[in-house]
Amino acid sequence: MLINLRVWLKIPDAEAATVKNTLVRRLSYGKVLEDVKKERLISIQVDSGDPEELARAFARELVNENKESHKVLIDRLEFEEGYVPVKVALHIEDGEAIAIRDRLRKRLGYQNVVDVKKATVWKLYFRLLRPEAEITAREIAEKLLINPHKDSYEIMM
C-alpha cells in the first residue's frame, strides 16, 4: 500500500513566490503564467496495517498543523484541475527521505514502513490551454525547477 501525503503551507510560501517572481521577471513568463504554488509530497509504502489509521499517524508526525495543511491519498495520486502539477524529485540518493523512513521505523516503531519517497510538486497556473500549458511547464521545469544532474521531473496531468 502506498500512502501519499500532500502537504502545503497555510501561510504564504516564500519559495513559491520567489519562483513566480523569477519566472515572470527574469525568464519572461509574465504573459502566460498566473501563479505558482508548491506542495511537499511524501509517499510512504507500507506492507501491513490499516492505511487510514497509519495515514493519520504519519500526518501527526510529518505535518505541522500550525502552519501546514494536508491531504491523504491511498494507492493513488491525483491533483485538481486548473494548474499543471510538476513533480520534482532527486534521482540521486535522497537523504531526507531516508531519514524520514528511518525515523518512522526505528524511532517511532512503524516496522511496516517499507520505503519513503519525497518530492516537491510545483503547481503552475497558466493562462494557456492544456497542450501549450504542458509544453510550457516542461520548459519551466528544465530552465529553473530542476538540475538534471540530480533531479528528475514528471508532469502529473
Added chain:
Amino acid sequence: MKIAVMQFPGTNCEFETLVSVKEVGMEGEIFRWNRPEGEMSGFDGFIIPGGFSYQDRVRAGAVASKEPVLKALKEEAALGKPILGICNGFQILVEAGLLPGLVPGKGKVQMALAQNVMVSKGEIVRRGYYCDWVYLRHDASSRRCSGSYQIEMGALLKIPIAHGEGNLVTASPGLIKKLNDQEQVVFRYCDRNGRVIDEFPVNVNGSTESIAAICNPEGNILGMMPHPERAFFAWQLPSFDPRKHRPNEPGPGRRIFESMKRYIEVESC
C-alpha cells in the same frame, strides 16, 4: 586593478572577502545584484562570495543564476577577466553554466553541487550541512587557473568549509575524465599529508573524486567550496594550529587572492 565583490540577497561573506581583496593590494567594492549590469565592464575581476543567495530557494544558486548580472558576468568572462566563486558563488557559477564551462556560450548546466553525503567504510555516516577545517591539495599546474595562479602543483592549503550542498555529481558521461584530462580539477580534499582518501572525514561531502574546486577550460573562472577569506590571516586559523599565534604571518587563504591579483597583472598585459 578593481574587483567587484558581488552581493545577492542572502550573500553573507562579502565584507570579509572585500577585506581580503584590499589586503593584497587590489581595489574593490561591493556590487549589488540590482545595479545596472553595464557597470560591470569597469572592473578587472569578480568574486561571488559565499552565503545563501535567495535563501537557497529551489536549490542553492538556482535563482541568483537567472539574474541579469550573471548574463553580464558571462560577457566579462569571455573577455578573460578572472572570476572567483566561493561556496555559494561556486554553486551560482555551476547553475549559470559558467563552470565547468565545457559548452561555451550555451549556459548548459553540466553538473550539480548536490546535498552532502558523508560515506565511511561503505556506510553513510552523516548528511547535510557540515563545517570544519580541511586540507586542500592543489592538483593543477601553477598558472593554469586565475585563482591559483601562484600556487605550485601539490601545495597543501588548510582552509575551512561550511556548506550543505557541495557534493559534485554529474550525469554527463565522461565529464570527470575530461576535467582531469584538461587539468580543470584545481583542488581536491586531502589529509594533512596530501593523500586523497575518498571517504569521510577526508572527503568531507562525498564529492566525486574528492573534488573541491574546478576551473573552466580557459582557466579564468575558479569555483571552490572552501572559504579562503576565512583563512586569510593566520589569526583566523584554529587554536590548535601553531601559526595562529605568529603575528603578521599570512593565512593560507591569502594565496588565492594574491593569485588573482598576479593573474590580472600578467594576463592583462
